[in-house]
Amino acid sequence: MSNRLSPALASKLATPLQIGSVVLESRVLQSPLSGVTDLVFRRLVRRYAPKSMIYTEMVSAKEIHHLQTLPQLMEIAPGEEPISIQLFDCRPDFMAEAAQKAVAEGALTIDINMGCPVNKITKKGGGSSLLRQPEVAEAIVKTVVDAVEVPVTVKTRLGWDDDQITILDFARRMEASGASMLTLHARTRAQGYQGTARWEWIAKVKKVLSIPVIANGDIFSVEAAIACLSQTGADGVMCSRGTLGYPFLVGEIDHFLRTGQVLPPPSIKARLQCGKEHLQGLWEYKGQRGIIQSRKHMAWYCKGFPGAAELRDKLSRIESLEQGYQLIDRAIFNY
Ligand SMILES: Cc1cc2nc3c(=O)[nH]c(=O)nc-3n(C[C@H](O)[C@H](O)[C@H](O)COP(=O)(O)O)c2cc1C
Structure with missing residues (x-):
């Protein structure tokens, strides 16, 4: 993969990204990741990507409607801007109500999940099943747009399966309904997370919309971001699995778009140190539940260095903060 952008594209990508009334200084976004993009993870991403839009985990509008208190998933810490809250459900009225609450919490935009493939969500009409009910998707966008002052955005997929790649029509409908x-x-x-992302469809969608189109899928490196932006003409990129155990990625791509320079990768020590901070943050924010949740994160940090597999195995069974600290400190000492 080339690590160059054409001069015309480079200068376009160095300009701010306008999402309705919101102006973003970065065209690299951190995706919503359920079970991952909590306040603790976002703080790490934010350190390296101060201007990027970061998304919360998806939040159920139904839960927001029925609960007396807001779910912890919606909590935003001071200084997290620019941040967006992602919502899911299929009932326009629930979504509008949830969107208003999300704005009150500090969401700069409201993102609507129309891509989640998980059965539990699609069976109830949410996530990617909205691709098969475009009228419902339109009603959701229109109702939420009417309910809040902030821009409303949509995150979706190509279609339900290979026989139903409906994105061109669907995307037009979302724009016409008021998505920014x-x-x-x-x-x-049907692909789930399998196979390669078909960026050629992003190029096709970009051609039929006036609103910004953000490319997502397989952005695992600066080189991949460059290739995707060059092939699609997208207005920005959103990183997802590439950030698991690697909260540096959004900042690395942003740095490249800003300066044309590729940052040297963080050292193993720096990655482990980051993992340790992540662990500490989860403990402080969620207590013992945070330790359990930290296991998968710690495993993701342990990749690509000698002894990683053994460390991963041990960290994915930790019961306490001290146990995690001991293992990570020992590994840091050895590098
Ligand atoms: C663990 C995990 C959790 C995810 N949670 C969400 C979510 O809450 N909302 C959403 O829109 N997409 C979610 N996604 C999808 C990603 O945001 C992204 O669209 C997908 O992973 C494709 O990008 P990638 O190939 O770079 O990973 C999730 C993906 C993963 C792997």
């Missing part, structure tokens, strides 16, 4: 930006994960629902 579309993020496209270039896989079908």
Whole structure:
């Protein structure tokens, strides 16, 4: 992969990204990741990507409607801007109510999940099943747009399966309903996370929309971001699995778009140190539940260095903060 952008594209990508009334200084976004993009993870991403839009985990509008208190997933810490809250459900009235609460919490935009492939969500009409009910998706966008002052955005996929790649029509409908930006994960629902993302569809969608189109799927490195932006003409990129155990990625791509320079990768020590901070943050924010949740994160940090597999195995079984600290400190000492 080349690590160059054409001069014309480089200068476009160095300009701010306008999402309705919101102006973003960065065209690299951190995706919503359920079970991952909590306040603790976002703080790490933010350190390296001060201007990027970061998304919360998806939040159920139904839960917001029924609960007396807001779910912890919606909590935003001071200084987290620019941040967006992602919502899911299929009932326009629940979504509008949840969107108003999200704005009150500090969401700069409201993102609507129309891409989640998980059965539990699609069976109830949410996530990617909205691709098969475009009228409902339109009603959701229209109702939420009417309910809040902030821009409303949509994150979706190519279609339900290879026989139903409906994105061109769907994307037009979302724009016509008032969406201010579309993020496209270039896989079908049937693909899940398998196979490669089909970026050629992002290029096709970009041609039929006036609102910004953000490319998502397989952005695992600066080189991948460059290739995707060059091939699609997208207005920005959103990083997802590439940030698991690697909260540096959004900042690295942003740095490249800003300066044309590729940052040297963080050392193993720096990655482990970051993992340790992540662990500490989860303990402080969530207590013992945070330790359990930290296991998967710690495993993701342990990749690509001698002894990583053994460390991963041990960290994915930790019961306490001290146990995690001991293992990570020992590994840091050895590098
Ligand atoms: C663990 C995990 C959790 C995810 N949670 C969400 C979510 O809450 N909302 C959403 O829109 N997409 C979610 N996604 C999808 C990603 O945001 C992204 O669209 C997808 O992973 C494709 O990008 P990638 O190939 O770079 O990973 C999730 C993906 C993963 C792997």
